[in-house]
Amino acid sequence: MLVSIYRYNPEKDTAPYMQDYEITIPGNRDVMILDVLALVKEQDSTLAYRRSCREGVCGSDGMNINGKNGLACITPISEATKGKMDKLVLRPLPGMPVIRDLVIDMTMFYQQYEKVKPYLENNTPAPAIERLQTPEERAKLDGLYECILCACCSTSCPSFWWNPDKFVGPAGLLQAYRFLADSRDTMTQERLAGLSDPFSVFRCRGIMNCVNVCPKGLNPTRAIGHIRNMLLTQQV
Amino acid sequence: MVNSVTNLGRSGVYDWVIQRLTAVILALYTLFLLGYVLATPDLTYDVWKDLFSCTAMKIFTFAALLSMCAHAWVGLWTISTDYLTSSAVVRFIFQLVCAGFLFTYLVWGFDILWGV
Numbered sequence: 462m463l464v465s466i467y468r469y470n471p472e473k474d475t476a477p478y479m480q481d482y483e484i485t486i487p488g489n490r491d492v493m494i495l496d497v498l499a500l501v502k503e504q505d506s507t508l509a510y511r512r513s514c515r516e517g518v519c520g521s522d523g524m525n526i527n528g529k530n531g532l533a534c535i536t537p538i539s540e541a542t543k544g545k546m547d548k549l550v551l552r553p554l555p556g557m558p559v560i561r562d563l564v565i566d567m568t569m570f571y572q573q574y575e576k577v578k579p580y581l582e583n584n585t586p587a588p589a590i591e592r593l594q595t596p597e598e599r600a601k602l603d604g605l606y607e608c609i610l611c612a613c614c615s616t617s618c619p620s621f622w623w624n625p626d627k628f629v630g631p632a633g634l635l636q637a638y639r640f641l642a643d644s645r646d647t648m649t650q651e652r653l654a655g656l657s658d659p660f661s662v663f664r665c666r667g668i669m670n671c672v673n674v675c676p677k678g679l680n681p682t683r684a685i686g687h688i689r690n691m692l693l694t695q696q697v
Numbered sequence: 698m699v700n701s702v703t704n705l706g707r708s709g710v711y712d713w714v715i716q717r718l719t720a721v722i723l724a725l726y727t728l729f730l731l732g733y734v735l736a737t738p739d740l741t742y743d744v745w746k747d748l749f750s751c752t753a754m755k756i757f758t759f760a761a762l763l764s765m766c767a768h769a770w771v772g773l774w775t776i777s778t779d780y781l782t783s784s785a786v787v788r789f790i791f792q793l794v795c796a797g798f799l800f801t802y803l804v805w806g807f808d809i810l811w812g813v
């Protein structure tokens with residue numbers, strides 16, 4: 462099978478280029494892209510990519526696979542090639558600076574994440590044991606807390622490409638809503654005030670690329686809609 | 698919180714509301730004009746002049762004109778901050794040109810409307 466991979470080593474190369482590899486998959490099985498990368502690495506040990514858990518939990522191996530962002534470890538070849546099993550094109554996640562080969566610099570992504578204060582804030586005295594939630598209140602966090610910060614969504618979002626320093630992006634906004642929706646958080650007003658400018662939330666144009674690629678099946682666009690409604694009901 | 702002085706409502710929420718509200722006004726105006734043209738078999742100069750001499754129509758037209766300017770400003774401002782990010786000078790010049798055109802349309806439109 463032909464695998465074409467984006468290569469760039471800033472210490473040696475003046476410009477990025479695509480390198481082709483011909484690999485044989487033992488038993489012609491439908492393995493994951495991460496297994497394909499391991500086979501390529503046996504041929505060429507200079508290839509760099511991130512990976513850790515190899516089961517879609519850590520979020521380190523987000524990359525652009527045949528044009529669509531996804532996690533290499535849980536994307537089978539058949540899915541990436543739409544059943545044709547012919548050719549794989551692997552590139553780093555788009556829109557972010559490349560450190561080397563498939564490894565990108567995620568600083569801007571994390572800065573946006575940090576902006577939304579992704580932790581519980583409560584200014585009431587701490588109870589003796591713990592802050593309780595009803596099962597209904599807890600249910601509101603489903604579909605929000607599961608994010609593994611793989612950046613597949615934000616790096617597929619045109620608004621994030623144009624303004625990665627100003628638009629929080631789908632991943633950050635999903636977390637912003639996760640804490641806005643949490644009954645134990647008391648900083649709702651402050652959180653909303655920090656999001657009401659023309660960029661942080663309102664750069665979302667509802668293109669839904671984020672929903673299309675999220676490997677965990679989450680829906681950032683819906684969360685963004687909820688934030689917008691909260692802002693509207695508060696400020697109109 | 699990201700600030701911008703050239704943005705119309707100085708807030709994403711206001712811009713969002715302005716954009717939707719003006720879109721509704723523009724849609725109503727377009728539909729009305731379209732309906733009027735279709736429902737009037739012989740549309741002569743006098744009929745057209747009578748329509749625009751009525752104060753209600755002047756108010757409606759002026760509201761549509763204002764909406765067009767606000768709607769276009771929010772949209773063009775967004776475009777300029779999406780695509781003209783490498784140079785603030787280029788972005789500002791683009792915004793000035795847009796503002797110049799919109800202001801001209803507004804005054805010119807007002808002039809035509811009150812000349813009827």
Ligand code: SF4
Binds near residue numbers: 618667
């Ligand atoms: S829906 Fe919004 S956040 Fe998601 S990809 Fe589109 S513009 Fe980006």
Ligand code: SF4
Binds near residue numbers: 612613615674679
């Ligand atoms: S929302 Fe989905 S795609 Fe985006 S960072 Fe979280 S897990 Fe990844």
Ligand code: FES
Binds near residue numbers: 512532533
């Ligand atoms: S290696 Fe952990 S998500 Fe793929």
